[in-house]
Amino acid sequence: MKKWSKAMALLLVMCLLIAGCGTEKQAEQPAEPTEAPQLSEELQGELDAFSSEVIDADLTCTITLGNWPPDTAAASELALFEGYKATMAKQYPNVTLVPDYYSYSLSNYVPMAKGGTAPSIFQPPFTDPQLLISQHLVGDVTDALAACGALDKFSPSYVEMLADQNGRIYGLPRDGYVLGMHINIELFREAGLMTEEGLPKYPTTLQELAEYGQIIREKTGKAGLVFPASETYGGWLFTNIAWNFGCVGENALEYQDADGRWVCNFTSPQAIAAMEYIRDLKWKYDILNADATTTDWAGAHSALGTGEAAMNFAADDSVDQPTANKGLPLEDFALIPFPAGPEGRYALAGGTCYMFSPDITPEQATALMAYLKILGKLPFLDEDIIAGMRADYAAKKDRGAPVLPAISAWNDEEYNNTKQAIIQEYCNVDMRLYNDFFDSVSEGTITLKAEEPVFAQQLYRELTAVIQRVITREGADITKAMTQAQESFQEYLDDEINS
């Protein structure tokens, strides 16, 4: 018995030692894939097209690359990033690349930035740059951007978003997105909501959305609309609905008064009407998913992809979520414009940018611009950038994600046209299921609007709480709930920005 115990104890110690050693290595650097992934010839060809000439052998530094795909990602995506890494190693032999699985969120970034462990490059949404800049949590890359010539191609709105008061730049845009609606065509088919051409008869107004959702509920038993009403998501989507009910201009949810004081207004007739619309979706039309208050962004995509819901307010940058990630066939998926409301037709426009750790050195900044160039994310055109773009779209096609026209964040016509031509080449979907969405953006039939200007996340949190009350209590007093939320958020504004 004693021998047995000793053997077990020894085994345990050995396991701990091995696990301990392994963990450290794993945390620093993702393991190399054990087997060569099976790639399409098309993607392999694009990966081989990168130039292998040395560009700068003197540039010496180490850069940590956030958003490196995890080992569980599709083989094509892993191969793509390994391809980028190999190209960088050939062109800049003394730059060491350290892949990092890090995925940005405000909550995890702050301790890392203060502790000096933030990756050299990461990808926050458009809502966060000003907060990060004002709190000195990101690095200045103005000189590196100027040196590579990208600074001149910034549109003024992006300069405003990514610069401090002195005009120093702390990031660059990655992609833009426009909020619309994802459709599960299979459920539309079951509900008989199809046109003669075999396309989904989709809602163009919020009223139609409620009515079609009701038909879907009755005919299929599934939710007409999945509405993620947890944390801040509900408030985020509500702002777009509220704009379409007229919460813009003098009725905006937040605005600056003549004295420069930030004021919020959740009790205008327009805002109340928008909240009553949400109430009706639940209690009059009964089209919402059952657990809306616990559903988040990923859960909403999952519900649409797995056929639990027919519609989801979502943007063009997340079309891979219900399809490639959740298995919805591409022929059963459509992207439509955000439905119009009684007072307007707005769609939220946002995006993702690249930003850099606060302690970034000039050498690291230069190396990161070179890396972004290989990724095809800088607004220039040369063989490597074109190869980077092609490899990116080939990888998307390879893993079954829709390859769609991009909403470019750059003001360079030649760059944007070349990009669109490459996208067209790799397009793997029936564009009739997407044309109305992209046409509404390019033809201006829908008005694009950025998120509410200050403390948007806090505003979303307040409004989400109201939505939760409204969809869980049939007789909830909407005006009272909106008044309470307004008072609470106004107090927050007064504390944070008006004092």
Next chain:
Amino acid sequence: MKKRSHSLAAGARRSESFKSWLIMLPGLILMTFFVWEPLLESVRMSLYKTENIELVKFIGLKNFISVMGKANFTQALVNTFAYTFWSLLIGFVLPIALAMLIGETVRGKGLFRTAAYLPNMLPGLAVIILWSAFFSGEKSGVLNILLGKLGIPTQTYLTRSNLVIPIIISIATWKGAGATALIYMAAMASVNPELYEAAAIDGASVWQRVIHILLPSIKKLAGTLLILQIISVFQIMYEPMVLTKGGPDNASLSLMQLMWQYAFGGSMDYGKASAVAVIVTVILLGMTAVYSYFNNKESDWD
């Protein structure tokens, strides 16, 4: 001679004292760096306006006034006491009952003991995700499927304000009761069997033996575990955060979750987050003091 022996004794005492301090040193260092310093830093931070984790300006009790004046604080405070209440109702007696039942089992005691402890070995988040599938309000929710077999229509659970806290506590109890039961079983095993035999000879029923022998024997332990349970439940965070995200309409928002929201929920207000943390600490210290007072008083009576 006497003087010499006296100084020898003093030297020995000093040496003993030095050794004692040496033994305590690693613990003291750990406590200082990982417990006391962060605790004091948190108190300091709660008195300042902050810019992320930097202290910008001393503002006295302003953070406390601001935090306590908000409706979500009152809601979170009430909820946290509700968590504690439900935890005492569901989670305090169950491990004792479980320990008694397993203790009385004649065959397969090891199996039952392992089965009771097993949920404790599962990762906390996995447990929450598992139960979220059980309590899903969709038709595909496990509980709805089971109720559907009985002809009961689909229900929602996690979107009902009056149900969320009892559900969360039930899940936490499912996970933790087995471990607590093991501690009670150890205490129950140490009760002198002659007491039971004597009671049996005197004609005491099972219930009388439980009331008069078993429960008094574990009373002290139960008191300690009670206060530990209150401290633990008062800091409940990840269960509501993952299962309901504090909703619906803040119905399951706990104080610790509110603290998280201030720090990481978008505003990065570490000063106010620290104020909430200090309030939680003060409440827990108060509760512990009350418990200690009554415990000491009872010891005096004994």
